[in-house]
Amino acid sequence: MKRSRLLVLAAIAYIVAAWSVAPGFYDGFTPPQPYNFVCPPPQAGANSQPSSGRLNIKIINGSSDPNSAFTDDGQLVIGFLPGAFDATGKSSINVTITPVSPCPTPNGLKFTTNTYLITADAPLVKSSNLVMRYSNVSQDPSYIYRAKSLDGPWTRLPVQQQAQLYTISTQTDQLGYFGAGFPANAISTSTSSNQEILPIVVAVLIVAVLLAGVPLTVLRRRPARAGGRGRRDEDEDEDE
Amino acid sequence: MLLAYVLLLEWTRALTATIPGAVVPALLLGGAGLALAAWGWPAERLGLGTSRLGLRLLGGLALAAVLLLPAAARVSAVPTLPGALAMAAIAVSIGEEVAFRGALFAALEDIGGAPIAVLGSTLAWTAAHALSHPVEFLPAVAAAGLLLAMWRLVFKDLVGPIVAHVIADLAL
Numbered sequence: 244m245k246r247s248r249l250l251v252l253a254a255i256a257y258i259v260a261a262w263s264v265a266p267g268f269y270d271g272f273t274p275p276q277p278y279n280f281v282c283p284p285p286q287a288g289a290n291s292q293p294s295s296g297r298l299n300i301k302i303i304n305g306s307s308d309p310n311s312a313f314t315d316d317g318q319l320v321i322g323f324l325p326g327a328f329d330a331t332g333k334s335s336i337n338v339t340i341t342p343v344s345p346c347p348t349p350n351g352l353k354f355t356t357n358t359y360l361i362t363a364d365a366p367l368v369k370s371s372n373l374v375m376r377y378s379n380v381s382q383d384p385s386y387i388y389r390a391k392s393l394d395g396p397w398t399r400l401p402v403q404q405q406a407q408l409y410t411i412s413t414q415t416d417q418l419g420y421f422g423a424g425f426p427a428n429a430i431s432t433s434t435s436s437n438q439e440i441l442p443i444v445v446a447v448l449i450v451a452v453l454l455a456g457v458p459l460t461v462l463r464r465r466p467a468r469a470g471g472r473g474r475r476d477e478d479e480d481e482d483e
Numbered sequence: 484m485l486l487a488y489v490l491l492l493e494w495t496r497a498l499t500a501t502i503p504g505a506v507v508p509a510l511l512l513g514g515a516g517l518a519l520a521a522w523g524w525p526a527e528r529l530g531l532g533t534s535r536l537g538l539r540l541l542g543g544l545a546l547a548a549v550l551l552l553p554a555a556a557r558v559s560a561v562p563t564l565p566g567a568l569a570m571a572a573i574a575v576s577i578g579e580e581v582a583f584r585g586a587l588f589a590a591l592e593d594i595g596g597a598p599i600a601v602l603g604s605t606l607a608w609t610a611a612h613a614l615s616h617p618v619e620f621l622p623a624v625a626a627a628g629l630l631l632a633m634w635r636l637v638f639k640d641l642v643g644p645i646v647a648h649v650i651a652d653l654a655l
Binding site: 246247249250253254256257258259260261262263264284380381382440441442444445448449451452455456459 | 537538541544545547548549550551552553554555556617619620622623625626627629630633634636637650654655
């Protein structure tokens, strides 16, 4: 097989391999995004245990106040709208967020964040916005999953537009266990972002190659024609 | 000997980079150390000739587009590297190409011909990233190494892989 064909095959193999992991080409020069893992991956380096969070929501005129609960290390934030809880008979509502240890390993799923248990002493009646931070020392999560118990079943929640780097967010109408990851047998895909620089970079590269390639090719062929015979590129298309 | 030197340097760099504040020095020193692997090799044998430089540079841009294509297709959020880290990333990208697709490739080609050079440099490149990358990324790392090594073999050129590697590292 000609070497140039092997090169094309290698390019296709690379695209397939890089597509199977988000973000794709990755050389680890971006500073590791700080993250406190319950179960740190080997490449995480020094690790601190993740924090829990606690919030007391006031009831004003029979309705729960808007507020946000978050872990002390900011790795999980959940925002509650006014009247998000059924406050019947309550003067305040306590929300707690606890990182789950040991790390759950649900069948068919791979979590790249910690799993957190979010509880409240009143039922949630309005959807709340949940934001989870993740680290770039693991693959980017594709979804946030929720379960009532660690045994599952885990429900995949629709993710929202990524507002910040290394965060993934969703809306949830129930509390329980939350973890971000992707199906173990599927391709991890980043959520879309408002920072769409990379496609522009690639587009510019392609345009540059096309624009510069045509004149360069023409310039290369002219001397060959002037010499009265085609010039074979001795570097290319050598038979194996 | 060369293989041991390059691997040891890469693993040391990867471990040192986990120390807070040591990332930039580790990358700069690692890049310089890797470039030293080319000591004594003629530029032509490393694929660093200056003939057809325009095409080599252009090839590097095309190769960079291929390396970045999967990430670009996902419309991933990409961080912007701080200036010091960007300089360090350039240094280590050049150093890695000179070491793996330059000196190591040439040495392996002398020993066992083209197939050994391509496979050996790809395996060494993958092993060198074993400590710095999550295991899930290693197939993509290996595939990138194979692609860059094939480019080096087909075009006898290292300028393209250097340009592509630098652009890809800066962009991601």
